[in-house]
Amino acid sequence: MVDYLLILVSTVLVNNFVLVQFLGLCPFMGVSSRLETAMGMSLATTFVLTLASLCSYLTYTYLLVPFNLEFLQTISFILVIAFVVQFTEMVVHKTSPLLHKVLGIFLPLITTNCAVLGVALLNIKKANGFTESIFYGFGAAIGFSLVLVLFAAMRERIAAADVPAPFKGAAIAMISAGIMSLAFMGFTGLVAI
Amino acid sequence: MQTLYLAIIILALLAIVFGAILGFAAIRFKVDGDPIVDQIDNLLPQTQCGQCGHPGCKPYAQAIADGEAINRCPPGGETTIKALADLLGVEAIALDAEHGTEAIRTIAYIREDECIGCTKCIQACPVDAILGAAKQMHTVIVAECTGCDLCLEPCPVDCIDMLPVETTPLSWHWQQPKQLIATSTAPHNHGAPSHD
Numbered sequence: 001m002v003d004y005l006l007i008l009v010s011t012v013l014v015n016n017f018v019l020v021q022f023l024g025l026c027p028f029m030g031v032s033s034r035l036e037t038a039m040g041m042s043l044a045t046t047f048v049l050t051l052a053s054l055c056s057y058l059t060y061t062y063l064l065v066p067f068n069l070e071f072l073q074t075i076s077f078i079l080v081i082a083f084v085v086q087f088t089e090m091v092v093h094k095t096s097p098l099l100h101k102v103l104g105i106f107l108p109l110i111t112t113n114c115a116v117l118g119v120a121l122l123n124i125k126k127a128n129g130f131t132e133s134i135f136y137g138f139g140a141a142i143g144f145s146l147v148l149v150l151f152a153a154m155r156e157r158i159a160a161a162d163v164p165a166p167f168k169g170a171a172i173a174m175i176s177a178g179i180m181s182l183a184f185m186g187f188t189g190l191v192a193i
Numbered sequence: 194m195q196t197l198y199l200a201i202i203i204l205a206l207l208a209i210v211f212g213a214i215l216g217f218a219a220i221r222f223k224v225d226g227d228p229i230v231d232q233i234d235n236l237l238p239q240t241q242c243g244q245c246g247h248p249g250c251k252p253y254a255q256a257i258a259d260g261e262a263i264n265r266c267p268p269g270g271e272t273t274i275k276a277l278a279d280l281l282g283v284e285a286i287a288l289d290a291e292h293g294t295e296a297i298r299t300i301a302y303i304r305e306d307e308c309i310g311c312t313k314c315i316q317a318c319p320v321d322a323i324l325g326a327a328k329q330m331h332t333v334i335v336a337e338c339t340g341c342d343l344c345l346e347p348c349p350v351d352c353i354d355m356l357p358v359e360t361t362p363l364s365w366h367w368q369q370p371k372q373l374i375a376t377s378t379a380p381h382n383h384g385a386p387s388h389d
Binding site for chain 2: 059063064067068069071072075076079080083086087090091093094095
């Protein structure tokens, strides 16, 4: 149990995917201009990341390893992720129109989110087991959601602030992301994993 | 060499299985939109004027499908009510005066030398038919304007006129026959003459 808690703390704070490992930066900058869209994106990403890390683990362990085809991991993970996302989108569209309204436009976007592929590959690299993989994916997603929502809230305030002309727009967003990243680097050493 | 074949086979297998499941899911989880809403929406004039009390034509179409009265669309007028009544199989009723009266089709015209370039009418326009920028005079794209009157109210200098559309060879249409014979279907009438 403690192990899983450690994985969560590690992925959410210490090794945060966005601010420490610099994965998934494109949605981090792209959909963080409004808090509402950031929430939608966070929800969708949590969903997909957890599911994708589970599926890619299964594919790797039960399909690639028995045939000594570990070198196919990247391409087959991309296939798995694309499939999972597309399938989820269809099921959600059919079963829950409300959820589809919230997540709808974000789901296909996440297919190309490098954090998703990153989690799948890192799971293999760290030799995580079945449950560990799920927790790792879930933790990564929570970490992603945390910084995305925080950053969106920050950008909404920056939009109202009096920013000097040369820093307006993307520049101030980059700078604040950098400062936020520095802050998260401060979590290094919180837990040893 | 064997590894190569194995790799190709495994990847192909993976792709085929996923493709098959997705293909199956596309049929199994097929979502049909509500066709009646689209049909109703087709009959509405698409002015997006909001006089019916809904934010646009599509929401009103949805409301009609849910049982709202069909006589709340002034821009569409009697023709739209009649077409809706035919589609839904209900009695055609007179236009609800509470939501406005049917007027001749007009389009907005901005008196450009009086325009102060405040952009307020641009924000009000539901179909983006007004062109202009801050402190530049604005003008109306005639082909896009639906004559909804929404730009009149926000204009601080009252420089927008609603001019009746004159019938030109481009906008003239054959009159609809009063009585349709049994084999003909009701023509799609969008209320306003199109300029295409």
